Amino acid sequence: MSRFRNCGLALIVLAATACQKSATEQRNDAVEAQREATETAQQAANDRQREVAEANNKAAKDISAARQQAHERSLEAVENEIQRTSGAQAKANEQYNEAARDTAANHSEFAKEARERLDKIDAKSRELHQKMVKKAKDFPADASTRLNEVDRESQSIRADLSQLDNGAPRPAQDVQANMDKRLDAVEKTLDKLD
Numbered sequence: 587m588s589r590f591r592n593c594g595l596a597l598i599v600l601a602a603t604a605c606q607k608s609a610t611e612q613r614n615d616a617v618e619a620q621r622e623a624t625e626t627a628q629q630a631a632n633d634r635q636r637e638v639a640e641a642n643n644k645a646a647k648d649i650s651a652a653r654q655q656a657h658e659r660s661l662e663a664v665e666n667e668i669q670r671t672s673g674a675q676a677k678a679n680e681q682y683n684e685a686a687r688d689t690a691a692n693h694s695e696f697a698k699e700a701r702e703r704l705d706k707i708d709a710k711s712r713e714l715h716q717k718m719v720k721k722a723k724d725f726p727a728d729a730s731t732r733l734n735e736v737d738r739e740s741q742s743i744r745a746d747l748s749q750l751d752n753g754a755p756r757p758a759q760d761v762q763a764n765m766d767k768r769l770d771a772v773e774k775t776l777d778k779l780d
Contacts, residue, residue, distance in 0.1 A: 696762050697747055703769050704747075707740050710776050729779050739772050 714733055718725050726732075743765060 736772050
């Protein structure tokens with residue numbers, strides 16, 4: 587029995603030693619596990635920081651690209667606006683110039699016709715003045731006064747036409763219509779005196 591006892595004791599010592607090794611190994615394993623966990627955590631933190639930095643860099647590049655694209659679109663929009671505006675302005679200028687040419691042509695035609703009518707009125711007035719000198723009794727008593735009024739109105743119309751030719755505003759239709767009425771009235775007065 588003593589052998590069994592010695593064996594039992596040896597077993598106990600071996601078991602205790604085995605337990606101690608196990609505890610030491612466990613502590614070593616725990617320290618190793620902690621070291622690995624710390625390394626893993628550090629690696630994860632490094633990976634996270636790297637990924638955040640990459641994401642920030644990518645975002646900064648995206649923002650820069652977006653700003654560049656927005657700037658380019660802005661420049662395109664400004665250029666488009668300039669083209670549209672200049673096109674519209676060119677069209678407006680063309681229409682204005684065409685209207686001015688038409689108005690000038692209309693004015694020239696009107697002035698030419700008015701001067702021709704005035705020349706005829708003046709010629710007829712001179713003729714009537716000569717007739718009145720020779721045969722005054724063939725004319726009404728106020729014929730001389732009316733003929734003088736015709737001469738003054740003719741001179742007034744010529745002055746108005748001269749002012750229009752000297753840079754005054756071109757005649758509008760109502761101005762031309764007014765002059766036409768005045769010429770008609772003068773011609774009618776001459777016809778009555780003739």
